[in-house]
Amino acid sequence: MHIADDAPLDNTLGLPCRAARLVAATTRDDIRQALAMARHDEAPLQVVGGASNVILPARLPGVTLQLACDDWWWHAVDEQTVQVHAEAGLSWHELVTACVEKGWWGIENLALIPGQVGAAPIQNIGAYGVELADVLEAVHVMYREDGREEVLPREACDFAYRDSIFKRSLAGRVVVTKIVLRLSRRPAPRLGYGDLAQRVSTSPTPHEIYTAVCAIRREKLPDPAVLGNAGSFFTNPVVEASHAERLLQEFPDMPHFPQPDGRIKLAAGWLIDRCGFKGQRCGAFGMHERQALVLVHFGGGDRPALLAWAERIRDAVQQRFNVVLEREPRLLG
Numbered sequence: 001m002h003i004a005d006d007a008p009l010d011n012t013l014g015l016p017c018r019a020a021r022l023v024a025a026t027t028r029d030d031i032r033q034a035l036a037m038a039r040h041d042e043a044p045l046q047v048v049g050g051a052s053n054v055i056l057p058a059r060l061p062g063v064t065l066q067l068a069c070d071d072w073w074w075h076a077v078d079e080q081t082v083q084v085h086a087e088a089g090l091s092w093h094e095l096v097t098a099c100v101e102k103g104w105w106g107i108e109n110l111a112l113i114p115g116q117v118g119a120a121p122i123q124n125i126g127a128y129g130v131e132l133a134d135v136l137e138a139v140h141v142m143y144r145e146d147g148r149e150e151v152l153p154r155e156a157c158d159f160a161y162r163d164s165i166f167k168r169s170l171a172g173r174v175v176v177t178k179i180v181l182r183l184s185r186r187p188a189p190r191l192g193y194g195d196l197a198q199r200v201s202t203s204p205t206p207h208e209i210y211t212a213v214c215a216i217r218r219e220k221l222p223d224p225a226v227l228g229n230a231g232s233f234f235t236n237p238v239v240e241a242s243h244a245e246r247l248l249q250e251f252p253d254m255p256h257f258p259q260p261d262g263r264i265k266l267a268a269g270w271l272i273d274r275c276g277f278k279g280q281r282c283g284a285f286g287m288h289e290r291q292a293l294v295l296v297h298f299g300g301g302d303r304p305a306l307l308a309w310a311e312r313i314r315d316a317v318q319q320r321f322n323v324v325l326e327r328e329p330r331l332l333g
């Protein structure tokens with residue numbers, strides 16, 4: 001376990017932040033000790049992974065726990081199926097790369113999503129028509145209140161679009177320590193999203209799809225190392241069918257996606273673009289010139305200014321379309 005007081009905390013939005021006490025935990029015992037430390041000091045505790053989906057304050061009080069356990073292993077379930085165990089501190093993209101190199105199918109569409117394995121189930125990460133829930137078998141957690149451990153099967157995680165039990169009844173109550181995935185050796189390409197199919201051969205390998213996804217992402221999304229951002233800043237709103245019909249009468253070109261429950265998912269980026277924010281800058285913040293859904297930080301800004309800019313966008317979309325946008329990155333501290 002490594003403990004640093006008043007430590008800087010890097011985050012992809014590039015907001016300046018210092019953690020009062022930053023604890024890097026490499027084992028489950030370390031995690032348990034960090035939880036006990038916070039309880040003993042009656043200090044607030046927050047868990048961060050790669051800090052790619054959080055909006056940090058200038059100072060994080062109490063204990064900030066960052067997982068550094070990054071091992072992974074696998075075993076064959078049968079001739080076609082492999083079970084992959086990955087510890088929470090491993091980089092998600094490293095895990096995807098390793099599985100793709102073995103020729104396994106299942107997470108190749110989720111390449112290049114920043115952050116750690118332990119954060120992946122929190123919002124059920126998804127991209128290019130695939131979600132973590134499609135391949136997840138179980139999530140291992142440790143309860144913050146008493147260090148108790150439990151294995152939650154997928155059905156217990158209540159996964160939905162960018163949502164899970166970890167954002168609802170288990171929010172702030174558990175640390176994810178490990179996830180278990182079920183991947184396949186049998187070809188199962190999922191190419192229905194965007195122009196993915198045009199970028200690969202007719203019988204692609206997982207590696208081909210992985211390479212195409214990485215290329216598309218690099219073309220479309222700003223690199224946080226160059227321009228601060230947290231990926232999509234708002235989730236795509238889901239509205240009642242009658243509401244979508246009214247909007248379609250006024251905006252016939254509006255992208256819309258019927259959901260299994262009869263409601264309609266709208267594209268938040270399109271709504272923001274139609275309010276004129278794409279490529280617009282306001283002080284230290286703006287919306288990206290190629291992707292209106294990505295809020296960018298040009299440097300020198302802080303959390304209050306970021307939230308004020310996000311509020312302006314939310315208000316404009318609500319006024320024009322009567323649709324309320326939900327923020328995707330979480331506020332910590």
Ligand SMILES: Cc1cc2nc3c(=O)[nH]c(=O)nc-3n(C[C@H](O)[C@H](O)[C@H](O)COP(=O)(O)OP(=O)(O)OC[C@H]3O[C@@H](n4cnc5c(N)ncnc54)[C@H](O)[C@@H]3O)c2cc1C
Nearest residue numbers: 049050051052053054114115116118119125126176230231
């Ligand atoms: C350029 C860019 C592109 C992105 N593209 C996508 C995308 O395509 N699809 C997508 O779904 N997301 C995307 N994201 C968002 C982000 O990468 C994911 O949400 C990722 O899973 C966050 O991982 P993290 O380790 O950085 O988590 P953090 O930002 O550190 O934390 C996010 C939340 O998870 C909690 N948390 C983290 N680790 C644990 C743990 N071990 N136990 C309990 N709670 C934990 C934190 O407390 C916080 O509430 C993108 C972000 C960026 C910057």
